[in-house]
Amino acid sequence: MTGVICGTGACVPERILDNNEIAEFVDTSDQWIRERTGVEQRRIARKETTVSMAAEAGRQAVKEAGISPEDIDMIITATATPDQIFPCAACEVQKELGAVRAVCFDMNAACSGFLFAYQTAQAYIASGICRNILITGSERLSRIVDWKDRGTCILFGDGAGAALIRAKEGKQYLPFACSDGTGGAALTCPGHAGDQKTTSHISMDGREVFQFAVRRVPEAVREVLKKNNLKTEDIDWFVLHQANRRIVEAAAKRLKTEIEKFPMNLQKYGNTSSASIPILLNELNRSGKLKKGQKLILAGFGAGLSWGASVLEWGI
Numbered sequence: 001m002t003g004v005i006c007g008t009g010a011c012v013p014e015r016i017l018d019n020n021e022i023a024e025f026v027d028t029s030d031q032w033i034r035e036r037t038g039v040e041q042r043r044i045a046r047k048e049t050t051v052s053m054a055a056e057a058g059r060q061a062v063k064e065a066g067i068s069p070e071d072i073d074m075i076i077t078a079t080a081t082p083d084q085i086f087p088c089a090a091c092e093v094q095k096e097l098g099a100v101r102a103v104c105f106d107m108n109a110a111c112s113g114f115l116f117a118y119q120t121a122q123a124y125i126a127s128g129i130c131r132n133i134l135i136t137g138s139e140r141l142s143r144i145v146d147w148k149d150r151g152t153c154i155l156f157g158d159g160a161g162a163a164l165i166r167a168k169e170g171k172q173y174l175p176f177a178c179s180d181g182t183g184g185a186a187l188t189c190p191g192h193a194g195d196q197k198t199t200s201h202i203s204m205d206g207r208e209v210f211q212f213a214v215r216r217v218p219e220a221v222r223e224v225l226k227k228n229n230l231k232t233e234d235i236d237w238f239v240l241h242q243a244n245r246r247i248v249e250a251a252a253k254r255l256k257t258e259i260e261k262f263p264m265n266l267q268k269y270g271n272t273s274s275a276s277i278p279i280l281l282n283e284l285n286r287s288g289k290l291k292k293g294q295k296l297i298l299a300g301f302g303a304g305l306s307w308g309a310s311v312l313e314w315g316i
């Protein structure tokens with residue numbers, strides 16, 4: 001038994017904040033941001049919340065999968081920016097969707113959140129405990145960004161993505177995941193997003209995080225390929241966490257694989273943390289680029305530090 005993605009969805013806020021607007025309040029320029037990161041614009045939540053975006057993305061995924069909300073056994077919401085401490089975002093998503101039978105919990109592994117939620121869902125399916133699992137990655141990073149820090153505020157954006165994973169007969173691929181708490185100081189946010197009184201913000205050693213990503217992402221891809229007896233040539237699409245164009249390009253180069261197999265949409269959304277992989281997956285799915293039977297690698301990395309990768313066969 002394995003889990004196959006049968007539906008995807010995404011929801012991003014209406015408000016677009018482009019680089020030129022950011023240059024009005026911090027000392028930066030559109031050119032600098034594009035050259036160093038690839039980001040051109042990002043979405044900023046106004047009325048949208050972590051839950052409302054996750055629920056909308058989830059609704060789309062459930063609809064595409066052709067199941068009813070009562071068929072969902074579990075909802076996992078990956079988020080580092082829940083609207084409140086509890087009830088968890090996943091329970092709120094359950095309420096919105098009417099997924100009355102689902103067991104629900106959140107997962108915070110920062111930008112690796114969606115990947116780890118995917119791997120957790122696969123484990124629940126492989127063990128026979130669940131048949132239909134909705135995983136969502138949803139973030140309102142704009143609430144924890146320091147809008148005076150040009151080194152970080154240019155990078156992040158808000159949004160949500162979702163995937164409905166369904167049990168089917170088929171090959172089970174082994175996951176690869178790693179964490180290193182000793183490196184955690186490179187990317188932190190000490191307060192809680194729900195605490196209005198906290199002035200805590202994202203703080204980052206950009207160069208250190210860059211080097212970590214460029215080293216660990218190709219390593220994770222190689223590890224997961226080795227575990228599953230596959231080669232880079234066997235993979236049709238490498239769906240990487242969307243943090244920086246230069247990180248994706250460096251990963252492609254180190255893996256000696258053409259950049260065309262590494263789709264990107266970070267130019268439109270910036271780094272949406274746990275939402276970036278499912279938003280990209282949804283775009284690839286809805287545009288018809290993914291073909292049934294193609295092999296994908298999902299690779300995540302971020303605060304923790306944490307990183308990992310999974311292989312999957314596209315099933316829609």
Ligand code: COA
Pocket residue numbers: 027028029032033036037111150151152154155204205206207209210243244271301302303
């Ligand atoms: N606009 C203009 N100049 C900026 C700037 C901005 N937005 N941000 C930083 N700079 C300046 C720095 O102050 C520095 O100036 P100095 O040389 O006078 O000190 C110079 O640009 C170079 O800074 P540096 O940090 O070396 O730039 P960089 O090429 O490493 O790019 C990042 C900075 C943040 C874009 C890059 O390090 C990065 O993307 N890191 C990974 C971040 C990430 O992905 N985090 C999330 C992981 S999940």
